[in-house]
């Protein structure tokens with residue numbers, strides 16, 4: 001893998017397009033997206049329901065094919081990679097947080113944060129230390145051995161945030177990361193998410209409907225009719 005040149009954007013999208021066929025009708029969801037996110041920059045992605053925010057995150061997350069245009073992650077052209085190399089790029093450079101936590105229910109909080117690190121080749125001891133530190137920084141030092149079902153919604157989402165950051169991703173992709181929480185909890189968890197991403201020096205692209213939370217980020221993008229403004 002290339003080393004990131006400091007001035008390289010963490011992600012660069014050039015002419016990104018995505019269409020779907022629904023009942024014989026073609027819907028052009030993304031109609032030519034151009035975007036560069038700088039190292040350490042936290043960017044909000046606003047847009048009405050169905051405007052294509054999740055579709056765009058799926059593209060940047062290298063989770064789906066079917067796109068036109070170019071997606072570069074840390075200066076590497078992801079569209080030119082094989083499936084295996086794309087998986088490595090995703091694992092080493094990207095972290096994901098979703099609206100619903102998607103934690104593994106049979107594993108404890110700390111194990112959920114350890115597992116992606118083991119997959120990335122860390123030793124169990126190092127992974128445990130990193131997971132414990134991250135969870136402690138999110139106020140969960142006394143919840144390490146709790147399973148997801150023994151945690152509140154806000155706590156579950158904090159574990160999901162810790163998991164996303166476990167491998168020190170260059171870019172965190174978050175799709176309505178606090179959309180499933182009540183307003184007060186969402187605000188708290190969101191502040192903690194922002195603080196942690198900043199402390200870690202990661203960048204983030206955060207899809208949200210929440211204008212107020214969007215204004216807490218470095219830049220606000222609006223997706224409308226398939227293009228950004």
Ligand SMILES: Nc1ncnc2c1ncn2[C@@H]1O[C@H](COP(=O)(O)OP(=O)(O)OP(=O)(O)O)[C@@H](O)[C@H]1O
Nearest residue numbers: 020021022029047048049050051052053054055056
């Ligand atoms: N796999 C698919 N097949 C067909 N159409 C799809 C598919 N995925 C998304 N779409 C369509 O693409 C459009 C954008 O969907 P997307 O989920 O990206 O929007 P969104 O902005 O994230 O919406 P929300 O805020 O409601 O989550 C919608 O019209 C949706 O129906």
